[in-house]
Amino acid sequence: MSFELLGEAIIAGVLLGCFYAAVSVGLxxxxxxxxxxxxxxxxxxxxxxxxxxxxxxxxxDPLLAGVLLTPVFFLAGxxxxxxxxxxxxxxxxxxxxxxxxxxxGIAFIVEVALILIFGVDQRSVEAAYIxxxxxxxxxxxxxxxxxxxxxxxxxxxxxxLYLSRTFTGRAIKAVAQDQTALALMGADPxxxxxxxxxxxxxxxxxxxxxxxxxxxxxPGLGRLYIGRTFCVAVLAGLGSMPGTLxxxxxxxxxxxxxLTSLGASWAPAxxxxxxLLVxxxxxxxxxxx
Amino acid sequence: MQxxxxxxxISRLGALGVTAGLALGGFFPASAHAQHxxxxxxxxxxxxxxxxxxxxxxxxxxxxxxxxxxxxxxLGRPVELVVYDDQGNPSMTPxxxxxxxxxxKVDLLVAPYGTNPSAPIIxxxxxxxxxxxxxxxxxVNSQIRHDKYFNNQPWASAKDGAxxxxxxxxxxxxxxIAILAADAEFAQNIAGGIRAGLKDYDLQPVYDQNYPxxxxxxxxxxxxxxxxxxxxxxxxxxxxxxxxxIRSVNEIGIGDNVMLFGGGMVGLQYASxxxxxxxxxxxxxxxxxxxxxxSMDFPGIRDFLxxxxxxxxxxxxxxLGFYLPPFDYAIGQILAQAVTATGSLDHKxxxxxxxxxEIKTIVGSIRYGPTGEWANPRMIYVQFRGIADKNLDxxxxxxxxxxxxxxxxxxxxxxxFSQSRN
Numbered sequence: 001m002s003f004e005l006l007g008e009a010i011i012a013g014v015l016l017g018c019f020y021a022a023v024s025v026g027l028x029x030x031x032x033x034x035x036x037x038x039x040x041x042x043x044x045x046x047x048x049x050x051x052x053x054x055x056x057x058x059x060x061d062p063l064l065a066g067v068l069l070t071p072v073f074f075l076a077g078x079x080x081x082x083x084x085x086x087x088x089x090x091x092x093x094x095x096x097x098x099x100x101x102x103x104x105g106i107a108f109i110v111e112v113a114l115i116l117i118f119g120v121d122q123r124s125v126e127a128a129y130i131x132x133x134x135x136x137x138x139x140x141x142x143x144x145x146x147x148x149x150x151x152x153x154x155x156x157x158x159x160x161l162y163l164s165r166t167f168t169g170r171a172i173k174a175v176a177q178d179q180t181a182l183a184l185m186g187a188d189p190x191x192x193x194x195x196x197x198x199x200x201x202x203x204x205x206x207x208x209x210x211x212x213x214x215x216x217x218x219p220g221l222g223r224l225y226i227g228r229t230f231c232v233a234v235l236a237g238l239g240s241m242p243g244t245l246x247x248x249x250x251x252x253x254x255x256x257x258x259l260t261s262l263g264a265s266w267a268p269a270x271x272x273x274x275x276l277l278v279x280x281x282x283x284x285x286x287x288x289x
Numbered sequence: 290m291q292x293x294x295x296x297x298x299i300s301r302l303g304a305l306g307v308t309a310g311l312a313l314g315g316f317f318p319a320s321a322h323a324q325h326x327x328x329x330x331x332x333x334x335x336x337x338x339x340x341x342x343x344x345x346x347x348x349x350x351x352x353x354x355x356x357x358x359x360x361x362x363x364l365g366r367p368v369e370l371v372v373y374d375d376q377g378n379p380s381m382t383p384x385x386x387x388x389x390x391x392x393x394k395v396d397l398l399v400a401p402y403g404t405n406p407s408a409p410i411i412x413x414x415x416x417x418x419x420x421x422x423x424x425x426x427x428x429v430n431s432q433i434r435h436d437k438y439f440n441n442q443p444w445a446s447a448k449d450g451a452x453x454x455x456x457x458x459x460x461x462x463x464x465x466i467a468i469l470a471a472d473a474e475f476a477q478n479i480a481g482g483i484r485a486g487l488k489d490y491d492l493q494p495v496y497d498q499n500y501p502x503x504x505x506x507x508x509x510x511x512x513x514x515x516x517x518x519x520x521x522x523x524x525x526x527x528x529x530x531x532x533x534x535i536r537s538v539n540e541i542g543i544g545d546n547v548m549l550f551g552g553g554m555v556g557l558q559y560a561s562x563x564x565x566x567x568x569x570x571x572x573x574x575x576x577x578x579x580x581x582x583x584s585m586d587f588p589g590i591r592d593f594l595x596x597x598x599x600x601x602x603x604x605x606x607x608x609l610g611f612y613l614p615p616f617d618y619a620i621g622q623i624l625a626q627a628v629t630a631t632g633s634l635d636h637k638x639x640x641x642x643x644x645x646x647e648i649k650t651i652v653g654s655i656r657y658g659p660t661g662e663w664a665n666p667r668m669i670y671v672q673f674r675g676i677a678d679k680n681l682d683x684x685x686x687x688x689x690x691x692x693x694x695x696x697x698x699x700x701x702x703x704x705x706f707s708q709s710r711n
Contacts, residue, residue: 119605120340121561264500
């Protein structure tokens with residue numbers, strides 16, 4: 001592989017990695033900080049994508065649609081967590097497996113609902129930045145992937161600031177460390193976790209809009225992202241926002257280089273091999289607590 | 290004594306009644322049997338990656354069923370379809386077809402739509418010596434060679450499918466080729482056909498990669514292909530990959546040296562994908578089964594499409610129906626002709642008929658070869674030309690999907706990819 005091609009592969013990998021980070025950041029909160037087995041996270045991403053598609057029918061830009069749908073997804077996240085907590089989390093130590101089944105069920109319900117409402121065909125959106133590219137010298141960069149970089153930076157930076165600079169954000173990090181201590185300090189851990197889960201679900205609106213910007217979606221697309229999003233969240237170090245961005249970029253670059261040179265068939269093996277290697281050396285993940 | 294006698298008479302009368310009933314039932318078997326429908330079992334993707342084709346194929350089969358039943362059914366019996374959703378997933382079809390046979394006890398079988406879900410059930414039907422009508426499965430019987438398998442798709446083998454594309458390469462003077470194929474049955478089969486023919490057509494492979502089916506971004510591979518400067522690029526991909534690849538090519542370019550791009554991209558035949566890609570399709574040369582060109586005006590095809598399209602809209606299925614639906618309707622016609630001509634549902638009898646006779650369908654006359662494939666394959670390659678964005682209706686008429694190969698159906702000469710993009 002020539003040096004020029006390697007350079008292009010790295011740039012493409014950074015863009016791809018930012019996309020992976022953007023779609024994984026909500027899971028880093030739900031699974032990383034709250035220990036909720038949110039296997040339905042990719043399904044919510046697809047739901048967000050279809051939300052952007054639906055609003056796109058009224059002429060709304062997909063990114064704007066994602067922003068508009070964020071409060072709706074936040075409220076849905078509050079409701080889902082409240083039900084999950086009442087039904088599973090509060091009922092003992094073996095609730096984890098049942099909780100996993102619960103979120104699997106939600107994922108299937110979302111998928112089937114989308115099939116019934118929108119059908120099985122691929123859906124896509126239109127925007128000025130889709131289908132075009134900008135040139136940096138000899139390298140052409142798809143604009144939709146540059147949008148992914150922007151969204152990833154906004155989401156990770158926004159969450160990082162929220163978690164470190166606001167009272168509720170610090171409470172969310174505290175509940176991840178020691179719920180009992182937080183309770184002793186007068187905060188209700190359940191309400192904090194519910195709020196955090198709402199935020200995690202809220203990010204799925206914007207990340208979902210990004211999903212349909214990057215590529216057309218169909219109802220079953222979430223299944224392709226289960227492995228990737230959990231890989232990024234775990235590689236990052238559970239609950240770390242900067243780690244999520246770094247992990248996404250590392251995964252994207254590894255995948256891009258392998259797709260370009262070694263043989264595309266090896267891409268999944270390299271990505272997950274990297275995860276295993278990092279966990280073997282640093283079990284808490286790259287930026288883990 | 291009196292009570293015993295009464296019981297004896299009652300039991301004798303009862304036995305007489307049962308005997309009379311059985312006798313009458315035996316005397317009129319046809320009338321009881323006539324109400325029992327002929328059950329045709331199949332699985333077809335109604336969700337999952339192949340669902341866009343699968344749903345449209347199912348609509349076509351339902352139209353055929355309704356047509357047949359409106360004419361009194363087959364052998365005086367109504368036809369019933371027993372359908373399951375296999376999600377396009379090969380791991381589901383053996384279980385589904387076992388259920389169709391052992392629990393649903395269907396009379397006849399149609400294979401799943403697509404190569405991947407069909408391949409696992411060939412050993413099952415071979416073991417049980419059953420008739421199976423194939424549904425767009427490429428090369429699934431080439432090794433097992435089940436003698437009761439009759440595929441309905443217009444190409445006999447991967448080599449036949451690849452030949453027109455390779456002939457186009459020769460026509461354009463291409464010397465080098467890049468091959469990009471998904472790691473799945475159909476894509477590998479058709480890419481294998483290309484690889485097998487390279488020597489015969491003096492083509493040097495400069496890039497040959499398989500990619501995993503869950504790949505979401507193709508720009509890295511497109512860049513790698515561009516760096517190799519091939520004259521032709523053959524892609525064997527599935528619907529979501531096909532869309533991503535076309536978009537990547539449009540965004541980052543494939544190089545001005547490329548004279549031929551496309552080949553085995555599933556999805557570029559679906560209405561929704563053609564509409565969403567729009568002008569990005571211009572210049573792409575891709576396989577198809579039917580296009581609204583003059584050379585494809587088989588008897589009955591236009592009438593079928595005029596009935597299919599409104600029904601597809603209701604069912605949220607492919608609104609054009611050019612790809613799979615005519616062939617799935619033809620599957621019904623194949624079964625109907627064989628059953629009617631032989632007066633039988635015996636699989637051996639039906640298979641013999643299909644092997645020895647020409648079948649008239651809306652996709653033309655079909656004769657089968659020794660492996661159950663079409664004796665005269667006619668997969669076409671179309672070149673997209675003059676496609677505008679956001680306009681589905683443009684695809685209904687001639688001139689947008691110009692047939693460039695094979696010669697028997699050609700409606701225009703192939704234009705080099707880079708030239709036709711302007």
